[in-house]
Amino acid sequence: MTSFPDTISLASGYGNFTTPPAALQQATTLLQGGPLPLSPIEGLPALRAALAARYQRQGAAVAPEQIVVTPGAKPALLAVLKALLSPGHDEVLLLTPNWFGFQGLVEKAGGTLRTLPLDPATDYALDVAAVQAALTPRTRVLLLSNPNNPTGRVYHRAELAALLHLTRQHPQLMVLADEIYDGICFGPDRVPSLLEFDDPLSQHVVVSGFSKSLALIGWSVGYLVAPAAVARQCAAWQFATAAAVSAVSQAAALAATEQAESISAGLCAGLRANRERMVAALAAMPSVRQQLPQGTYYVFPDFRAFLNPALPLPAASADLAARLRAGGVEVVDGASCDAPGFFRISYAVPEPELREALRRLTAALPLR
Numbered sequence: 553m554t555s556f557p558d559t560i561s562l563a564s565g566y567g568n569f570t571t572p573p574a575a576l577q578q579a580t581t582l583l584q585g586g587p588l589p590l591s592p593i594e595g596l597p598a599l600r601a602a603l604a605a606r607y608q609r610q611g612a613a614v615a616p617e618q619i620v621v622t623p624g625a626k627p628a629l630l631a632v633l634k635a636l637l638s639p640g641h642d643e644v645l646l647l648t649p650n651w652f653g654f655q656g657l658v659e660k661a662g663g664t665l666r667t668l669p670l671d672p673a674t675d676y677a678l679d680v681a682a683v684q685a686a687l688t689p690r691t692r693v694l695l696l697s698n699p700n701n702p703t704g705r706v707y708h709r710a711e712l713a714a715l716l717h718l719t720r721q722h723p724q725l726m727v728l729a730d731e732i733y734d735g736i737c738f739g740p741d742r743v744p745s746l747l748e749f750d751d752p753l754s755q756h757v758v759v760s761g762f763s764k765s766l767a768l769i770g771w772s773v774g775y776l777v778a779p780a781a782v783a784r785q786c787a788a789w790q791f792a793t794a795a796a797v798s799a800v801s802q803a804a805a806l807a808a809t810e811q812a813e814s815i816s817a818g819l820c821a822g823l824r825a826n827r828e829r830m831v832a833a834l835a836a837m838p839s840v841r842q843q844l845p846q847g848t849y850y851v852f853p854d855f856r857a858f859l860n861p862a863l864p865l866p867a868a869s870a871d872l873a874a875r876l877r878a879g880g881v882e883v884v885d886g887a888s889c890d891a892p893g894f895f896r897i898s899y900a901v902p903e904p905e906l907r908e909a910l911r912r913l914t915a916a917l918p919l920r
C-alpha cells in the first residue's frame with residue numbers, strides 16, 4: 553500500500569515538473585565547455601534576442617534593449633517597482649484576489665498598496681468603471697496577473713483592450729502585468745500578452761519567468777520587458793544590488809524559450825487529468841462554488857459555507873485552513889490574496905497524492 557505524508561501540501565506555487573531535456577542539455581554543454589562566461593548585468597544577448605523574437609512572433613514590437621534578465625520574477629518585479637515609484641508618494645493599485653507576494657514587494661519599493669477587489673460572481677471580470685473610480689492622482693502602477701494567481705482566471709483580448717482604453721487616458725499610470733503563468737492555459741485561445749497591445753504612451757511593462765510555464769524550477773531565471781529607459785534603470789538597480797543571472801541558468805532559459813510552445817503544451821497535457829479530478833471533486837461537494845479556471849494549475853473554490861460564523865472573516869478563514877491542515881491537507885488561505893473564505897489549491901502534484909489529498913479534503917470539510 554502507498555504511504556503518504558501526514559500532511560500533503562497542495563499549497564506550493566511550484567509544480568512537480570522536471571527540467572526539460574533541451575534545457576538540461578544546453579546547460580550541461582556550457583558547464584562542460586570550459587570556464588563559464590560571465591553575463592552582462594542585463595542578461596546574455598542571445599537570451600534577450602530570443603525572448604524579443606518570441607514576443608515579435610506574437611505580434612508585439614519588443615526590442616532586446618527592453619529586456620532585463622533577472623534571478624526570478626520577484627527581483628524583476630522589485631526592480632520595476634523601484635524604478636517607477638516615488639517612495640512615500642506613489643500608489644500601486646492591485647486588482648485582487650492576487651498573488652500574496654505583491655504586497656511585500658510594493659512595500660519594499662516604498663509604494664503604498666491599494667487594492668480593488670474583483671467580484672467572484674462575475675468570474676473576476678475586469679471592472680473598468682471600478683478601476684477608473686479607484687485611480688487617484690498618486691496611482692502610478694496598475695498591477696495585475698494574467699493568468700491570475702490565485703483564481704486561474706485568464707484575461708482575453710477584448711477585456712484587456714477595454715481596460716487599456718481607460719489607462720491610455722491616464723498618462724502618469726503604468727500597467728504592470730505579471731504573465732508568469734501564460735503557458736498554463738486550458739482554454740481554446742492562448743493568453744494574450746500586454747505587450748501585444750498598442751502602447752502609444754509607453755505605459756506597458758511585463759514581468760515573467762521560467763519557473764511555472766516552462767518548468768525551470770530552481771533555476772532562478774525571470775525577466776522584465778519595459779520601455780527602454782525603464783529597463784536601463786532596472787539593469788542599473790540589478791548592477792548595484794545583485795549580479796547577473798548565471799550563464800548556466802540563462803543557457804537553460806534560452807533552450808526553454810526556443811521550445812516554449814512545446815514545453816508548455818507538454819505541461820498542460822500532463823496536468824489535464826489532475827485538473828479534471830480536482831474539478832470533479834469540488835463539483836461533488838455541496839455548498840462549494842467554483843468556476844472552472846482556464847489558466848494556472850490552481851483552483852480557488854469558495855469555502856465560505858464552511859467558515860465558523862462566530863469568528864470574524866479573516867480569523868474564520870485561518871481557522872478553516874488550520875482545520876484542513878489538521879485533516880492532512882495544506883492549502884493556501886485566500887485571505888493572503890485578499891479573499892478570505894476562498895482557498896488556493898494546486899493540482900500540480902503526483903496523481904496518487906492528489907487523490908489522497910482530495911479524499912482528506914472531502915473528509916475534513918463538514919459537508920452536508
Ligand SMILES: Cc1ncc(COP(=O)(O)O)c(C=O)c1O
Pocket residue numbers: 565566623624625626627651653697701730732760761762763773774
Ligand atoms: C504571480 C507570481 N509572480 C511571481 C512569482 C515568483 O516567481 P519566481 O519563481 O520566478 O521568483 C510567483 C511565484 O509563486 C508568482 O506566483
